[in-house]
Structures are given as C-alpha cells and as structure tokens.
Amino acid sequence: MRPVSAKMESVASVDHLPNRAEIEALPDFTADDPMRLLVSACLLGVPCGVDGTSYGAPYPHIQRLLGLSNIAIVAFCPEHLVFGTPRETPDIHGGTGWDVLDGRAKVLSDSGHDWTEPMVRAAHAMLAVAQHNQVHLALLTDISAACGSQVIYRGARSEGMHQAGQGVCAALLIRNGFKVVSHRDHRSLCRIMRKLDPNVETDPTARDHHETDWYVDHLGPPAGYS
Ligand code: SF4
16 A cells, blocks of 8 residues: 555544445455454453553454454564563653654653653564565554554543544554554444455444544544544
8 A cells, every 4th residue: 555645644534544445445355365464462362461461352343353264463562572561651742653753752651761762663663564464454452652543642641631643653554554443443343344254244333433422522523524
C-alpha cells in the first residue's frame, strides 16, 4: 500500500482503518497463500503487558479471526523488545505518536524517565517486521502508547484523560502505508472476517471504536466522520 499523505495524518481521522472497498480489494486468501497479519503479541495471550499479563486477552472475537486457516500471524510486542516485561507504563506527553515521531512530544514512564528514544526505536523495529513480512494489515491493541490506533491517553494515564489518535508504533506503521485495525474495531474486524470466510454472517450491530457511545461522548466524532 502506498504511504499516506500529510493530510491523512490527522490524528482524529479514521483513515488508518481499511474501508470496505480496500478490504474487498485484497486477494482471495487461502491456506497456501494466507493473509499476513501483524498482531500485537498481547492479543494472542502472550503475557508481555506492562504488568506481565496479556490484559485479559485472548478475546473470543480475536481468537475466532486468528484461528482461520487462511491467516498467517506475525506477533510482535514493541515495548517488550526495548523495555522488557514487566516494566513501567509509558505514556505520551504533549501530543500523539505522530508528534513523538516528529520530535514534538515525549514518551515518559510512570516515574518520569524519558523513554522517547527507545520507543521510537521500538516503532522502527515493528515497522521493519511489518515490511520484512509484507503484512497486509496490522491488528493492534488500542489505548497503548505504542500500539494504540484509535485512542491513547493524554499524558499520564493516572490522570485518566484520553485523546483520539495513535501511539508511536501505530503512527509509524500508518505513515508507511500500513492499515491498522484495533481489537475494538468490531465492524472492520467483521468485514475482514467475511473477506477471509464468506460464510461468516454479517453483524449489523458491530461498531468500530470511533462509533461507540463511549468514544463519541468522550472525544466527539472523528474528523470527516458523520
Ligand atoms: S506494546 Fe503493544 S503488544 Fe506490547 S503489551 Fe503493549 S499493546 Fe501489547
């Protein structure tokens, strides 16, 4: 996929999600020629979260998708790579993942250590994995300072403030042309599921994260979305 333009880097847009036409335009995947999917390792149940857990994963809807025979999983945890597990919790201060990449914001740990440089390094490592494996899509854990693709914290999560936008690793993937879906984007996940298995029934109630009451109440509708 081609790199996104600067205009598409709007942090509150949902251009990073693959739309219906883009999903339908993907190849017809088979067990011999599967969809290659970059996945946040914790979504697979790998205990690589900051507290040494998988944050409650694996989730049934993700297990169902990843259990299909025509999908090839590329699992990766960028924070484990550079900070180890368990670790302090990183959050973005002064902007979003895009701002961190461009030197306008910082990543700080709970105790105030500047983790900006290693987080950017982790993002480039994740991008290299995506490019090496020529993944078709990324499925990432939302609200992480690394993997978040719809929502991240605004500053220290102990303050409890959220913002629309991407974490550092998700932003770099998107900047380099990869589409990203979060584990909370149920409408997009249903479309991907049907692409992989046309026998799957459509769920008309499925909503992406930005379409949920919580998102709209807290953050408002994303740019260009109605
Ligand atoms: S960095 Fe990403 S893969 Fe690792 S624990 Fe956090 S959300 Fe999961």
